[in-house]
Amino acid sequence: MEREHYSRQFDTELNEIREKLLEMGGKVELMINDALKALVDRNSALAEKVIAFDHQINRLEMEIDERCLEVxxxxxPAARDLRFITLAMKIVTDLERIGDQCRNIGKRSIELNELPPLKPYIDLPRMALHASIMVKEALNAFVAGDDQLALKVCRDDQFVDDLNEQIQRELLTFMMADPTAIARAMKINHVAKCVERIADHATNVAEMVIFMIKGKDIRHTAL
Amino acid sequence: MEREHYSRQFDTELNEIREKLLEMGGKVELMINDALKALVDRNSALAEKVIAFDHQINRLEMEIDERCLEVxxxxxPAARDLRFITLAMKIVTDLERIGDQCRNIGKRSIELNELPPLKPYIDLPRMALHASIMVKEALNAFVAGDDQLALKVCRDDQFVDDLNEQIQRELLTFMMADPTAIARAMKINHVAKCVERIADHATNVAEMVIFMIKGKDIRHTAL
Structure with a gap:
């Protein structure tokens, strides 16, 4: 009877970790969306908000880390639960670094807002939306132990990479045509790289989830 | 008596983890140096070697991870040892991703070698050397529990960032002066960003080491 009580309490604690992680993920997604909105709408106040919000993400990382260590x-725990908790500790690190990338996008947006617009943003918001969906799905794959969803995230990374290449090619034509566009194009290129890194973090999480579930390293096999 | 034996065995196991981590760190440093050598010497065969070597780094990551889970x-373990092992698991992830960045540098080098040289590389090798020292010192700080050394690594990141900015400014002047240089300059810019990321990983490791030792988050305080 006591054992059952103990195990129920443990389940509650694991669920708390799951929920906290999803909460952090939700905040990070919001941060990605706001960072891109600040860029597209040329809204420096929103960019400042994104930069300031990063503290909250860092606090959440530490909170979840401490909670995992306590548990x-x-x-x-043994076997599966041990893997779950240690992986949760790795995932919060990825989420925290996604927050860092959003902060970087915020900084570049403020700089870009002080210069005349180069062109309307079309592919960048699409790329960022895609990356934020990847973050959400990677976390869902983790909490649900869903290797098929994790595999989808890994596959989706290719689309983000393709968009990034398309953006780079387009920026290149702007730079070739007009030397005064180069500095701005480099900043936009930096933002695209930040979004690419966000998608990379999501892919890293998904790969670790697949490894947790299948015990199989997919990082160097064709999907 | 038996307890003492048990504890000595545990120490041996922790030492094994320490040594494996340093071994992985040494291989990653070598990879950074080779990746830059391949770029500077326009040696595509060496770049291919770097790209292939990444598999070994991935294998080491999994090995150390599994070993940590086993222990x-x-x-x-409780308290300090628990923190040590879970942090080791986070650090191998950073080392693995440094390997990914070296692979990226290798790929860009091969592309650059197919084009005429833009200019001699001066700041990039300095930047990479500095980043690889940061990786080494961050790992040494971890295994020795040396918060002062970890703090030095965090401070050194500024130098890498400054070099990166200097490289970017120089590339900008090349691009403004000659549109045919833009594509190559963008690739060199990508390599600089990879090196910057390597230094970021070292800084991340150092910050986590300080947090382990002092229980204090330095990520958002002035150093």
Missing amino acids: LARRQ | LARRQ
Whole structure:
């Protein structure tokens, strides 16, 4: 009876970690959307808000990390639960670094807002939306232990990479045609690289989830 | 007596993790140096070697991860040792991603080698050397529990960022002066960004080490 009570409490603790992680993921998604909105709408106040919000993400990372350590120390879980908790600790690090990328986009947006617009943003918001969906799905794959969804995230990374290449090619033509466009194009290129990194973090999470579930390393096999 | 034996065995296991991590770090440093050598010497064969070597880094990551999980499950360590092992698991992820960046530099080098040289590389090798020292020192700070060394790594990141900015400014002047240089300059810019990311990974490791030792988050305080 007591054992059952103990195990139920443990389940509650694992669920708390799951929920906290999804909460952090939700905030990170919002941050991606706001960072891109600040860029597209040339809204420097929103960009400042994104930059300031990064503190909250860092706090959440530490909170979840501490919570995981506590549960590890007290419950001393084995096998699957141990893998789940240690992976959660790796995933919060990826989420925190996505927050860093959003902060970088915020900084570049403020700089870009001080210069005349180069062109309307079309592919960048699409790329960012796609990346934020990848983040959401990678986390869902983790909490649900869904390797098929994780595999989808890994495959989707190609689309983000393709969009990034398309953006780079387009920026190149702007730079070739007009030397005064080069500095701005380099900043936009930096933003595209930040979004690419966000998608990379989501892919990293998805790869680790697949490894947790299947015990199979997919990083160097064709999908 | 038996307890002492048990604890000595545990120390041996922790030392094994320490040594494996340093071994992986040494291989990653070599990879950084080779990636830059391939670029500077326009040696595509060496670049191919760097790209192929990334598999070994991935294997090492999995090995160390598995070893840490085993020790966690068997020894159920508390407090300091628990923090040490879970941090080791985070650090191998950073090392693995440094390997990914070296692979990216290798790919860009091969592309650049097919085009006429833009200019001699001066700041990029300095930047990469500095980044690889940061990786080495961050790992040393971790295994020795040396927060002062970790703090040095965090401070050194500024130098890499400054070099990166200098490189960007120089590339900008090349691009403004000659549109046919733009495509090559963009590739060199990408390599600089890869090196910057390597230094960021080293800084991330150093920050986590300081947090492990001092329980203090330095990520958003002035150093």
